[in-house]
Amino acid sequence: MKSIDRSVLRQATLAVMAVDFPFLYVAAVGIESVALTAAALAVMAAAAVTAAIVY
Amino acid sequence: MTDGPELGFVNVVLAFLPILALMAAILALRWSAPKAGAVAWLIAAAAAFFFFGADVALLGIGSAKGLSLSLFVLSIVWTSVLLYNVIDQLGGITIIGSTMTRLAREPLTLALLVGWSFSGFMQGVSGFGVPVAVAAPLLIFAGFTPARAAAIVLVGHAWAVSFGSLGSSYYTIQLVTGIPGEQIGPRMALLFILPIVASGFAVAHIQGGMASARRGAPLILTAGAAMGFCTWLMAVIGAPQIASIVSGLVGCGAVWLLERKLALYRSAEPQPEAAPDMAGEDAASAAAEPKRASEGAGFHLAFLPYYLILLFSVLTQMPLIRDLGVGLQWGLDYPAAQTALGFQIESREDYARISLLRHPAPLILISLIVTYLVHIFKGRWRSGTGRSALRLTYSQCTPSSVGIAMMLMMALVMTDTGMTVLLGRTIASGAGWSFPLFSPYIGILGSFMTGSNTNSNVMFGALQLEAAAALGVNAVTIASVQSIGGSLGSAIAPAKVLVGTAVVGLSGQEGRVMRRAVPYCLGIALLVGVQALLLTRPWEAK
Numbered sequence: 001m002k003s004i005d006r007s008v009l010r011q012a013t014l015a016v017m018a019v020d021f022p023f024l025y026v027a028a029v030g031i032e033s034v035a036l037t038a039a040a041l042a043v044m045a046a047a048a049v050t051a052a053i054v055y
Numbered sequence: 056m057t058d059g060p061e062l063g064f065v066n067v068v069l070a071f072l073p074i075l076a077l078m079a080a081i082l083a084l085r086w087s088a089p090k091a092g093a094v095a096w097l098i099a100a101a102a103a104f105f106f107f108g109a110d111v112a113l114l115g116i117g118s119a120k121g122l123s124l125s126l127f128v129l130s131i132v133w134t135s136v137l138l139y140n141v142i143d144q145l146g147g148i149t150i151i152g153s154t155m156t157r158l159a160r161e162p163l164t165l166a167l168l169v170g171w172s173f174s175g176f177m178q179g180v181s182g183f184g185v186p187v188a189v190a191a192p193l194l195i196f197a198g199f200t201p202a203r204a205a206a207i208v209l210v211g212h213a214w215a216v217s218f219g220s221l222g223s224s225y226y227t228i229q230l231v232t233g234i235p236g237e238q239i240g241p242r243m244a245l246l247f248i249l250p251i252v253a254s255g256f257a258v259a260h261i262q263g264g265m266a267s268a269r270r271g272a273p274l275i276l277t278a279g280a281a282m283g284f285c286t287w288l289m290a291v292i293g294a295p296q297i298a299s300i301v302s303g304l305v306g307c308g309a310v311w312l313l314e315r316k317l318a319l320y321r322s323a324e325p326q327p328e329a330a331p332d333m334a335g336e337d338a339a340s341a342a343a344e345p346k347r348a349s350e351g352a353g354f355h356l357a358f359l360p361y362y363l364i365l366l367f368s369v370l371t372q373m374p375l376i377r378d379l380g381v382g383l384q385w386g387l388d389y390p391a392a393q394t395a396l397g398f399q400i401e402s403r404e405d406y407a408r409i410s411l412l413r414h415p416a417p418l419i420l421i422s423l424i425v426t427y428l429v430h431i432f433k434g435r436w437r438s439g440t441g442r443s444a445l446r447l448t449y450s451q452c453t454p455s456s457v458g459i460a461m462m463l464m465m466a467l468v469m470t471d472t473g474m475t476v477l478l479g480r481t482i483a484s485g486a487g488w489s490f491p492l493f494s495p496y497i498g499i500l501g502s503f504m505t506g507s508n509t510n511s512n513v514m515f516g517a518l519q520l521e522a523a524a525a526l527g528v529n530a531v532t533i534a535s536v537q538s539i540g541g542s543l544g545s546a547i548a549p550a551k552v553l554v555g556t557a558v559v560g561l562s563g564q565e566g567r568v569m570r571r572a573v574p575y576c577l578g579i580a581l582l583v584g585v586q587a588l589l590l591t592r593p594w595e596a597k
Contacts, residue, residue, distance in 0.1 A: 010453060010454065010457075011453060013089075013457055014453050014456055014457050017122070017457065017460055021119065021122045024115055024118060024119050024122070025119045025122075025387060027115060028112055028115030028116050028119055029115075029116065029119065029387070029388070029389060029390060032112065034110075034111050034112060037111050037112055037114075037115035038111045040115065041100075041111065041114055041115055041118065044118060044464075045097065045100075047093075048093035048094075048096055048097050048461060049093070049097075051089045051090060051092075051093040051457050051461065052090050052093045052094050052097075055086075055087045055089040055090040055093075055454060055457070055563070
């Protein structure tokens with residue numbers, strides 16, 4: 001993986017987590033929607049997998 | 056919280072799996088913290104979902120709590136690293152470092168002064184990560200390798216956490232256990248004397264092996280006794296919130312004075328500005344040139360932000376200002392929940408609350424703003440300083456932020472599904488009458504996972520009390536040991552180690568620092584456990 005791509009993905013991981021946090025909170029606590037919570041968790045899991053690869 | 060997963064071998068192994076994976080990844084596989092943390096969270100979430108009765112909602116709540124806690128922690132990391140970078144860009148670190156290094160004549164006494172007493176003082180006035188962020192760079196400037204500097208400060212400030220942050224962890228254990236302050240404060244302070252002295256020896260050993268530990272013994276024992284006495288005195292007179300502050304300051308003075316008075320150190324030549332203390336593998340990384348200082352900038356101007364942090368930390372404890380700050384706080388509310396195995400978690404209001412007048416991050420930012428204004432007024436502000444510092448902070452803190460967030464999500468998923476309590480109960484039930492020996496390790500477990508002595512006390516304070524009652528041993532001693540263990544564990548928590556590695560420029564090499572620091576903290580915990588065992592004499596109970 002090119003170093004520029006890896007650097008971009010590293011920054012993107014943090015950005016995705018930061019953006020997903022409010023969605024996760026609203027989904028799990030605010031509107032208590034199982035589907036939306038699952039979607040938000042899936043995004044977080046994708047960020048985790050990305051972090052495991054690029055870091 | 057109530058009962059959840061059953062105490063059984065398979066459940067215990069599954070509950071331990073995320074922690075085992077995290078430690079193995081960092082220490083054995085030498086993965087970076089973001090990588091290890093991400094894998095550990097995925098494992099924790101899978102274990103919680105498939106084996107511990109968590110549903111999607113509970114995983115969402117636990118993970119969101121972890122992110123709330125991350126916000127609390129990362130705001131301190133980012134602001135303290137930014138502050139450091141701004142001061143460094145202005146040449147202030149060079150000035151502070153050269154002044155501090157002149158206070159001590161040799162690396163041993165410098166390690167004790169900065170890494171043991173001063174870092175403890177900083178823990179007293181501030182909190183999470185700030186001692187590491189402030190003290191470790193000073194040691195690097197003096198010639199210590201980055202890994203050694205980080206390890207010295209992590210281990211060296213471990214004694215100050217419980218009574219540090221203006222007493223937050225101490226007040227938590229008091230509230231959770233219901234033990235009056237007049238009872239638990241002095242007892243905990245007395246029990247802290249051993250860890251205070253032991254951490255001093257640990258710092259000396261990290262600095263220069265057994266030779267330094269032997270050579271530093273008179274100084275460590277004397278200064279340590281003074282620091283321990285001050286901690287006890289502050290607890291006795293009802294001022295536990297400044298116990299670490301006063302003890303740290305007394306320690307700084309004692310180390311400085313004893314170095315000059317004791318013949319053992321008087322023969323040492325005053326060290327040059329950058330005393331050599333380099334291991335071959337770190338020589339390259341420690342060889343960076345210090346930035347040229349602003350002409351005429353004095354120590355006090357360079358240290359101004361830290362004076363301000365200290366001033367604001369103390370001022371915000373005054374009742375009038377504290378009352379003003381009641382409405383100036385932010386935290387998210389979380390509902391009660393229950394796993395399919397019956398483990399219940401309580402609802403939480405203002406979880407991981409950030410109080411604008413008490414949380415370190417706003418205080419650091421205010422200090423930074425005032426520092427900027429003073430430098431502008433004195434004509435010392437360099438154009439582009441802010442931009443450079445922000446850019447550097449971003450690159451340094453991004454990996455740490457991912458790591459901390461992932462690990463805290465793991466920790467809170469484990470906590471909210473009963474996995475952590477199961478591990479605590481396993482230790483308690485398996486230990487039998489030797490439970491006091493293992494009591495500090497329960498405290499370490501809680502703070503190791505969350506990076507917080509306070510959180511450890513919340514998680515395990517009641518459990519420790521239950522175990523003490525079941526064994527018929529002194530509850531005050533056991534509750535004190537819980538907090539002491541939490542203090543030691545928070546110093547080596549991956550989340551805090553990440554702060555240290557980010558500041559010293561070792562991001563991605565957390566394993567190196569942890570391998571140096573962890574054995575000392577675990578060893579000191581053993582001493583604390585033996586002390587507790589001898590004091591409680593559980594074999595005589597019932």
